[in-house]
Amino acid sequence: MSASTQEEEELPANHTGPKGVINDWRRFKLDTVDQTVPQNKRELLRQMSSPREDDKERPVRKMSAQEYELIKDEDERCLKRYRKQCMQEMHERLSFGPKFEMVYELESGEAFLEVIEKEHRLTLVVVHIYQHGVKGCEELNSCLDCLALEYHTVKFCRIDAVATGASERFSAEVLPALLVYKAGELLGNFLSVTKHFNEEFFATDVEAFLNEYGLLPEKEFMACADDEDEGGDVE
Numbered sequence: 001m002s003a004s005t006q007e008e009e010e011l012p013a014n015h016t017g018p019k020g021v022i023n024d025w026r027r028f029k030l031d032t033v034d035q036t037v038p039q040n041k042r043e044l045l046r047q048m049s050s051p052r053e054d055d056k057e058r059p060v061r062k063m064s065a066q067e068y069e070l071i072k073d074e075d076e077r078c079l080k081r082y083r084k085q086c087m088q089e090m091h092e093r094l095s096f097g098p099k100f101e102m103v104y105e106l107e108s109g110e111a112f113l114e115v116i117e118k119e120h121r122l123t124l125v126v127v128h129i130y131q132h133g134v135k136g137c138e139e140l141n142s143c144l145d146c147l148a149l150e151y152h153t154v155k156f157c158r159i160d161a162v163a164t165g166a167s168e169r170f171s172a173e174v175l176p177a178l179l180v181y182k183a184g185e186l187l188g189n190f191l192s193v194t195k196h197f198n199e200e201f202f203a204t205d206v207e208a209f210l211n212e213y214g215l216l217p218e219k220e221f222m223a224c225a226d227d228e229d230e231g232g233d234v235e
Contacts, residue, residue, distance in 0.1 A: 098123065103141070103156045109165035115157055121183040124217065126210075128158040128176040129170050136194035137176045139201065146203035151221055157233050180215050190217050 015154040098120055106112050112127070119125055128144055130137035141158060148156045172179060173192070180188035188210075190196075197205050210216045 002069075018190075027128050049112050082127075088211050098155075099152045100155050101149060101152050103128075103144050103158055106159035106163065108163055112159055112164055114159075115155065116181050117184050119155060119181075123182070124154045124187075124215070125153045125179070125181040126154060126156050126215075129161050129164065129175060129179065130158055131161045131170075131172055134175045136197075140176045140178075140194065140206065143201070143203040143206045147207055151216060165219060178210075180210070188213055 023107065039043075104115070104117060106127070115125055115127070126144070128137075128140055144156045144158065148154070161167050161175060164170060165205040176193055178188065178193045179186065193209075194201065196209055207216065
């Protein structure tokens with residue numbers, strides 16, 4: 001084995017240089033070849049992805065059109081999967097702060113103050129102050145349950161107005177209320193927030209309302225459009 005080939009095989013999977021990227025691609029391609037693919041096709045893909053010294057010594061023959069199409073189609077599908085994996089890994093490395101994915105029930109005024117004052121400085125905190133039996137509160141709770149699954153870096157909370165210890169400030173007339181904080185600072189204070197919505201409203205309406213005030217970050221990374229046809233035919 002030549003020195004250059006040995007060096008290439010020893011490169012770590014996260015190497016960022018040209019050789020590292022090529023090496024990552026070769027490994028990914030070989031690892032993700034479907035085992036249902038015919039043996040002759042897998043052998044062709046192996047030779048294209050990781051040529052060996054003995055392969056180079058064999059007589060060169062012209063590739064048939066069918067063989068070319070087999071490799072071309074598999075190459076494009078594999079490249080999409082590889083690109084998706086790289087994007088996900090990059091997103092994970094660049095995502096700062098804690099993740100949540102649920103709505104937290106605050107049991108007391110002390111818990112309310114703690115989540116405002118002690119949460120990570122980069123974390124956006126959205127608090128729903130509600131009261132059982134008040135119109136719109138139950139629906140808003142359901143909407144925030146949905147948004148919490150889409151905005152993982154936002155901490156969504158809810159607290160009964162009585163539990164805040166300041167029920168005189170949060171009477172039924174001003175509920176449901178949405179309060180938005182970041183690094184201890186109040187960014188949004190929306191009393192009777194459902195007055196901004198139709199009689200029947202959904203998570204997308206609440207999302208659009210908060211986005212109108214610039215109070216939501218970009219959504220978490222989702223599969224890009226390239227993956228919509230991943231299972232379909234490649235043109």
